[in-house]
Amino acid sequence: MANKPQILQVAVPSPLFRCFDYRAPEAAVAQAGMRVIIPFGKRRVVGVVLEIRDRTDVPPARLKSAIALPDAAPVLDSGLMQLLDWAAGYYHHPIGEALSTALPALLRKPETPPDASRQRWRLTGAGREQAPDTLRRAARQAEVLTELAPHPQGLPREALPAPRAVLTRLEQKGWIESFEASDTALPPAHALLTNPHQLNPAQQQAVEHITASTGHFDAFLLEGVTGSGKTEVYLQAITPLLEAGRQVLVLVPEIGLTPQLVERFSTRFAADIAVLHSGLNDRERLDAWRAAASGRAGIVIGTRSAIFTPMAQPGLIIVDEEHDASLKQQDGFRYSARDLAVWRARQLDIPVILGSATPSLESLFNVQQGRYRRLHLPERAGRAAAPPLKILDLRGQPMRSLLSAALLEAMRQHLDRNGQVLLFLNRRGFAPVLLCHSCGWIAECRRCDARMTLHRHSGELRCHHCGSQRRAETVCPGCGNDNLLAVGEGTERIEQALQGYFPDETILRIDRDTTRRKGSLETALARAQSGKARILLGTQMLAKGHHFPNVTLASILDADQGLFSADFRASERMAQLIVQVAGRAGRADKPGEVVIQTHYPEHPLLHQLIAGGYPAFAEAALQERREALLPPFASLALLRAEATRADHPRDFLQQARELAEPLCAGKVQLWGPVADPMERRAGRYRAQLMVQAGKRADLQRLLAEWIPLLEKEKSARKVRWSIDVDPVDTY
Ligand code: ADP
Numbered sequence: 020m021a022n023k024p025q026i027l028q029v030a031v032p033s034p035l036f037r038c039f040d041y042r043a044p045e046a047a048v049a050q051a052g053m054r055v056i057i058p059f060g061k062r063r064v065v066g067v068v069l070e071i072r073d074r075t076d077v078p079p080a081r082l083k084s085a086i087a088l089p090d091a092a093p094v095l096d097s098g099l100m101q102l103l104d105w106a107a108g109y110y111h112h113p114i115g116e117a118l119s120t121a122l123p124a125l126l127r128k129p130e131t132p133p134d135a136s137r138q139r140w141r142l143t144g145a146g147r148e149q150a151p152d153t154l155r156r157a158a159r160q161a162e163v164l165t166e167l168a169p170h171p172q173g174l175p176r177e178a179l180p181a182p183r184a185v186l187t188r189l190e191q192k193g194w195i196e197s198f199e200a201s202d203t204a205l206p207p208a209h210a211l212l213t214n215p216h217q218l219n220p221a222q223q224q225a226v227e228h229i230t231a232s233t234g235h236f237d238a239f240l241l242e243g244v245t246g247s248g249k250t251e252v253y254l255q256a257i258t259p260l261l262e263a264g265r266q267v268l269v270l271v272p273e274i275g276l277t278p279q280l281v282e283r284f285s286t287r288f289a290a291d292i293a294v295l296h297s298g299l300n301d302r303e304r305l306d307a308w309r310a311a312a313s314g315r316a317g318i319v320i321g322t323r324s325a326i327f328t329p330m331a332q333p334g335l336i337i338v339d340e341e342h343d344a345s346l347k348q349q350d351g352f353r354y355s356a357r358d359l360a361v362w363r364a365r366q367l368d369i370p371v372i373l374g375s376a377t378p379s380l381e382s383l384f385n386v387q388q389g390r391y392r393r394l395h396l397p398e399r400a401g402r403a404a405a406p407p408l409k410i411l412d413l414r415g416q417p418m419r420s421l422l423s424a425a426l427l428e429a430m431r432q433h434l435d436r437n438g439q440v441l442l443f444l445n446r447r448g449f450a451p452v453l454l455c456h457s458c459g460w461i462a463e464c465r466r467c468d469a470r471m472t473l474h475r476h477s478g479e480l481r482c483h484h485c486g487s488q489r490r491a492e493t494v495c496p497g498c499g500n501d502n503l504l505a506v507g508e509g510t511e512r513i514e515q516a517l518q519g520y521f522p523d524e525t526i527l528r529i530d531r532d533t534t535r536r537k538g539s540l541e542t543a544l545a546r547a548q549s550g551k552a553r554i555l556l557g558t559q560m561l562a563k564g565h566h567f568p569n570v571t572l573a574s575i576l577d578a579d580q581g582l583f584s585a586d587f588r589a590s591e592r593m594a595q596l597i598v599q600v601a602g603r604a605g606r607a608d609k610p611g612e613v614v615i616q617t618h619y620p621e622h623p624l625l626h627q628l629i630a631g632g633y634p635a636f637a638e639a640a641l642q643e644r645r646e647a648l649l650p651p652f653a654s655l656a657l658l659r660a661e662a663t664r665a666d667h668p669r670d671f672l673q674q675a676r677e678l679a680e681p682l683c684a685g686k687v688q689l690w691g692p693v694a695d696p697m698e699r700r701a702g703r704y705r706a707q708l709m710v711q712a713g714k715r716a717d718l719q720r721l722l723a724e725w726i727p728l729l730e731k732e733k734s735a736r737k738v739r740w741s742i743d744v745d746p747v748d749t750y
């Protein structure tokens with residue numbers, strides 16, 4: 020009997036909800052999780068082997084052969100394969116694209132560069148026999164030999180004091196050689212470099228609970244007011260794990276938060292830290308990924324997609340700022356890195372910590388349900404005291420550019436006492452509206468239902484929704500007058516006004532416009548931390564998670580921005596933002612103060628926050644969600660559609676609704692279709708249909724039956740559509 024061919028079931032990066040069968044290449048041993056190079060249409064692409072079978076339904080004449088299996092071992096271990104398989108199912112995303120999202124870009128290409136980070140140099144037998152004075156006239160070569168002599172297991176390139184040409188010369192002489200180190204030759208280092216703080220009792224208790232869970236699954240919500248020493252809890256919970264040779268994965272919502280965290284981890288531990296975020300080039304990302312996969316990196320720190328990093332010795336997962344919306348991917352494979360972190364920890368049977376000063380309502384609810392354990396840090400660590408929140412009623416206040424007289428006065432006082440001031444405004448650019456004072460013309464985006472933001476410094480109008488830009492008009496295109504007014508405030512305008520009020524101060528503006536260049540955000544944050552700039556002004560980037568010891572006054576310039584919004588999560592976000600900004604003040608020895616400017620001082624959200632802090636707000640908000648049957652008391656999914664014609668998305672969603680209705684069985688509700696509040700964006704019209712169910716399982720059942728119908732639906736061909744399960748933005 021002839022040997023049956025091996026059939027590989029391959030996940031291919033494509034928008035199709037299916038896998039493809041290929042004949043295994045001869046003389047190769049396939050394993051699930053391996054990359055495989057295959058012919059796909061006219062291209063060669065990299066897929067991932069899902070399963071190996073001995074039969075297929077594809078007729079032999081049509082069955083293609085895979086080209087090659089480029090790796091000796093799987094790039095994704097079985098645990099990650101299960102995680103991705105589960106996530107692709109839960110978020111209803113094609114498995115091929117999900118797997119491809121998980122891989123670093125260089126591994127998605129057929130030609131993968133060798134692992135430079137594992138390359139080592141060592142002396143050959145001939146090299147060891149060289150007497151030092153043979154090289155008296157080639158000092159640099161001699162230096163390399165001396166350096167390598169005590170290291171029979173080799174040294175990495177960076178450890179050698181010579182340029183590449185010198186190594187090549189020695190290699191040609193046959194005195195040194197390079198080789199790829201096996202991972203066992205490189206035990207992770209993890210000595211303690213600095214002494215930890217003496218923990219306060221609440222911190223101590225948190226660390227003890229976490230440590231007691233070593234080696235099995237437990238989900239902790241570490242709820243600690245800003246500055247309560249959550250990071251210190253992470254550090255001390257990690258210490259015994261590193262000592263035991265285990266790895267720790269730390270997720271942060273924003274790339275801007277990584278330098279600070281890396282700094283704190285690297286001053287505490289002599290461990291290899293692998294950092295994974297969008298600011299890396301492909302090469303750096305691959306190296307970090309491999310360092311994590313091999314177990315070489317004791318600590319892995321990264322943004323969202325780092326949840327898919329393989330680890331040889333996982334011991335703990337930490338999700339810092341777990342409430343942050345950036346942990347949810349908002350396009351393509353729309354996964355929640357926080358929720359997947361909990362899933363992965365359960366599967367690995369290790370603990371997971373979700374940390375926040377302002378936990379998401381979902382996580383608070385999970386605590387109430389007994390699914391997560393709450394660890395509470397009610398007070399600031401060390402000597403710092405939490406600053407009081409003050410409402411500044413803007414009605415009738417004299418002010419220019421959102422800087423009220425009362426705020427300016429407070430700023431002067433804090434600066435006089437040598438404090439730093441942090442001002443928050445969630446709007447970059449100079450002014451959100453450019454308007455003709457003669458005829459009322461307004462500069463609008465040609466591709467969106469939106470106004471252009473004036474960026475005066477560059478003389479441009481930019482659309483913050485689609486990114487299009489043009490030179491700002493100087494005369495009105497409507498009436499020809501040159502009477503154009505910039506209306507409203509962005510950070511650029513506030514910066515200019517501040518320069519007028521505080522000519523002797525260094526003002527540091529941190530927003531997307533000032534931090535475009537690689538490394539510029541780090542530089543700016545370092546300047547803020549050092550206290551060189553005393554007035555800090557910025558958007559979200561500046562507000563979240565940073566530790567500026569010398570800031571004593573923090574102000575939210577325009578709280579009204581978030582008080583009225585169509586999104587049911589808007590108030591939760593606003594409350595979190597206010598508490599986070601407030602948390603930047605008074606973090607060290609000097610007492611802090613927080614000023615919230617608003618035209619609506621009676622707003623209940625502000626009242627709850629002032630009177631009872633975030634917990635009081637959260638309790639009231641959870642009650643409202645319960646009554647409205649909104650998450651976490653219900654499950655949601657959004658079907659979004661967009662097209663260049665306005666009627667196509669609406670037609671498709673109407674069809675989609677009709678297809679869903681018979682599947683709802685009274686357990687699932689459909690809302691819409693409705694057009695987006697901003698219907699046209701980047702030249703495409705957008706609409707959505709919301710699906711709501713009291714039980715997650717009912718929602719999942721409906722989606723599983725519905726999506727195959729949508730794929731066959733004729734009107735679907737005229738639109739781009741997507742499913743978002745557990746959406747964080749609902750409009
Ligand atoms: P969080 O992460 O909760 O915002 P951090 O861990 O950044 O808080 O701690 C805030 C500040 O308090 C840091 O400067 C940190 O070094 C300090 N700190 C933390 N724990 C202690 C402690 N037990 N004793 C003294 N200082 C502490």
Ligand code: ZN
Nearest residue numbers: 455458495498
């Ligand atoms: Zn005009």
Ligand code: ZN
Nearest residue numbers: 464467482485
């Ligand atoms: Zn636009």
